[in-house]
Amino acid sequence: MDSERTRTGDELALTGKATSFLGQSEDPSCDVFSQLESSVIQPGLCTHCGTCVGLSAGTLEMHDTTWGPIPSPTSGVDINLSPLASTACPGLGVNYPELYDYVFGELPTNWLIGCYRELYVGYSSVPEIRRRGASGGVITQTLIYLLTHGLVDGAVVVRQGYPRPWLAEPFIARSQEEIAAASQSVYVPVPVNALLGQIESFEGRLAYVGLPDQVAALRRLQQSGHPGANKIEYILGPYVGTTMYISSIESYLRSNGIRDIGEVTELRYREGAWPGYLHIRTRSGRVLRAEKFYYNYLIPFHITRSTLLSVDFTNELTDISVGDAWHPRYESQGQGFSIVIARTAKGAQLLHCLNEQGLVHLEGISLDDALAMHGHMLDFKKRGSFIRLGWRSACGRPVPHYGYRPKSIPLARRLVEVVISSIFVLCRQPLVRSLAEHIPLALLGPSFDFLRRIWKNVSKPTKRKGLGNYEVSIRLVDYEQ
Numbered sequence: 001m002d003s004e005r006t007r008t009g010d011e012l013a014l015t016g017k018a019t020s021f022l023g024q025s026e027d028p029s030c031d032v033f034s035q036l037e038s039s040v041i042q043p044g045l046c047t048h049c050g051t052c053v054g055l056s057a058g059t060l061e062m063h064d065t066t067w068g069p070i071p072s073p074t075s076g077v078d079i080n081l082s083p084l085a086s087t088a089c090p091g092l093g094v095n096y097p098e099l100y101d102y103v104f105g106e107l108p109t110n111w112l113i114g115c116y117r118e119l120y121v122g123y124s125s126v127p128e129i130r131r132r133g134a135s136g137g138v139i140t141q142t143l144i145y146l147l148t149h150g151l152v153d154g155a156v157v158v159r160q161g162y163p164r165p166w167l168a169e170p171f172i173a174r175s176q177e178e179i180a181a182a183s184q185s186v187y188v189p190v191p192v193n194a195l196l197g198q199i200e201s202f203e204g205r206l207a208y209v210g211l212p213d214q215v216a217a218l219r220r221l222q223q224s225g226h227p228g229a230n231k232i233e234y235i236l237g238p239y240v241g242t243t244m245y246i247s248s249i250e251s252y253l254r255s256n257g258i259r260d261i262g263e264v265t266e267l268r269y270r271e272g273a274w275p276g277y278l279h280i281r282t283r284s285g286r287v288l289r290a291e292k293f294y295y296n297y298l299i300p301f302h303i304t305r306s307t308l309l310s311v312d313f314t315n316e317l318t319d320i321s322v323g324d325a326w327h328p329r330y331e332s333q334g335q336g337f338s339i340v341i342a343r344t345a346k347g348a349q350l351l352h353c354l355n356e357q358g359l360v361h362l363e364g365i366s367l368d369d370a371l372a373m374h375g376h377m378l379d380f381k382k383r384g385s386f387i388r389l390g391w392r393s394a395c396g397r398p399v400p401h402y403g404y405r406p407k408s409i410p411l412a413r414r415l416v417e418v419v420i421s422s423i424f425v426l427c428r429q430p431l432v433r434s435l436a437e438h439i440p441l442a443l444l445g446p447s448f449d450f451l452r453r454i455w456k457n458v459s460k461p462t463k464r465k466g467l468g469n470y471e472v473s474i475r476l477v478d479y480e481q
């Protein structure tokens with residue numbers, strides 16, 4: 001396991017205080033970036049969060065690669081990178097126990113879902129917001145409430161279609177209309193924290209939506225007293241199972257006979273009635289559509305490396321986190337249902353206000369119901385990722401540290417992981433990707449969905465066994481020195 005390996009100079013030393021893992025040097029800016037390059041970027045551990053770029057005063061920029069957006073020096077200027085980048089970079093790791101303590105003042109009683117106060121299934125009571133949302137439109141509704149009630153002056157969100165129709169970018173929404181236009185999920189990595197410079201110069205308080213790695217980096221910056229991070233009053237975030245590289249869209253286009261992504265004029269990942277479909281419009285006016293559960297076939301071929309190493313599925317460091325309420329009771333109704341977790345006191349209070357004012361419909365659910373909705377993905381992150389981290393570490397490759405690990409993982413579960421990881425390795429091969437593009441989509445999507453359901457049923461007993469008693473060891477060795 002990662003936590004048992006021998007420390008080297010490069011390794012992360014997460015300390016009780018928000019300090020850099022780097023030693024003192026004469027030229028700290030340059031050293032911080034070269035350390036990130038050697039310890040995070042080159043070994044493929046960058047989560048594409050954008051934090052280092054946001055802390056670089058414009059001297060770094062995100063650069064699109066086949067392995068997702070990666071930070072690189074802006075040409076013609078000297079790097080000016082705050083040492084906080086090495087403190088907050090989630091590619092090096094996230095000290096979850098320390099951040100739980102900082103955010104919640106306690107450790108989770110259930111380590112699958114993290115610290116929480118209340119659990120709900122719900123949706124926005126405004127039909128248009130619910131319909132346009134990824135699941136029940138709860139995130140968008142909450143942001144609009146915060147803005148229109150003067151609790152924040154803007155919201156950091158992601159808008160699809162900028163700077164090109166097939167890309168997405170983070171921005172600060174200042175109006176209800178801008179927040180609403182940024183609803184739905186974007187399944188490729190978007191470096192939200194690259195906006196930290198703008199956040200710092202923003203006049204007023206902000207709400208923020210980010211993925212688990214981005215939220216962790218932001219919490220670390222708040223803990224360090226970063227002035228921009230401390231302008232953020234409310235942190236919301238989606239559950240995050242998987243992200244895919246933009247090659248997923250390129251591949252889907254090729255399967256439809258379109259070789260140039262530049263043909264795309266519009267792209268939405270969760271259009272239409274819940275659970276929604278991938279919607280692409282091209283220059284020629286052609287419209288492509290694939291149901292959510294059918295275009296999931298792209299995941300094993302284009303899954304990001306950071307997905308396979310992350311251990312936070314339910315966005316554990318937010319004030320409120322929101323996912324799809326996958327349950328036959330809700331799926332049979334369509335329309336859009338979210339699972340909603342109030343984690344902090346102010347998150348819970350906010351949801352009460354929305355509920356009392358009739359803006360969001362909320363229904364309390366039990367912890368068991370919440371866990372049962374996402375048993376496979378919880379297992380994928382809370383046991384699968386630790387197995388994958390262990391293998392990687394055993395091969396002598398750097399791994400991110402999370403400050404805890406499961407106490408035990410049954411052998412049968414490890415064997416299931418051999419199958420899962422072999423599929424990922426196989427599907428990542430260019431030849432296999434290319435062969436898949438020649439299978440008619442009308443066959444591939446439904447076949448994938450059918451096989452996925454069979455695999456889920458076959459592996460369910462092994463994947464769920466012992467998950468209910470999930471216990472962790474907190475590896476204090478990671479936090480000392």
Ligand SMILES: Cc1cc2nc3c(=O)[nH]c(=O)nc-3n(C[C@H](O)[C@H](O)[C@H](O)COP(=O)(O)OP(=O)(O)OC[C@H]3O[C@@H](n4cnc5c(N)ncnc54)[C@H](O)[C@@H]3O)c2cc1C
Binds near residue numbers: 136139324
């Ligand atoms: C990459 C990704 C993977 C996900 N995987 C799962 C999963 O496996 N299981 C599950 O139950 N739910 C998953 N979700 C969450 C789900 O898709 C919805 O986002 C969630 O249910 C919230 O729905 P909503 O209708 O309340 O959100 P909306 O009201 O539609 O608002 C969504 C908000 O999220 C922001 N946003 C969208 N994409 C990104 C992004 N890439 N980075 C940062 N901010 C973003 C938008 O700007 C918007 O403010 C995932 C979401 C994402 C982005």
Ligand code: SF4
Binds near residue numbers: 048050053092
């Ligand atoms: S801070 Fe984020 S973008 Fe920068 S190297 Fe680390 S993971 Fe990558």
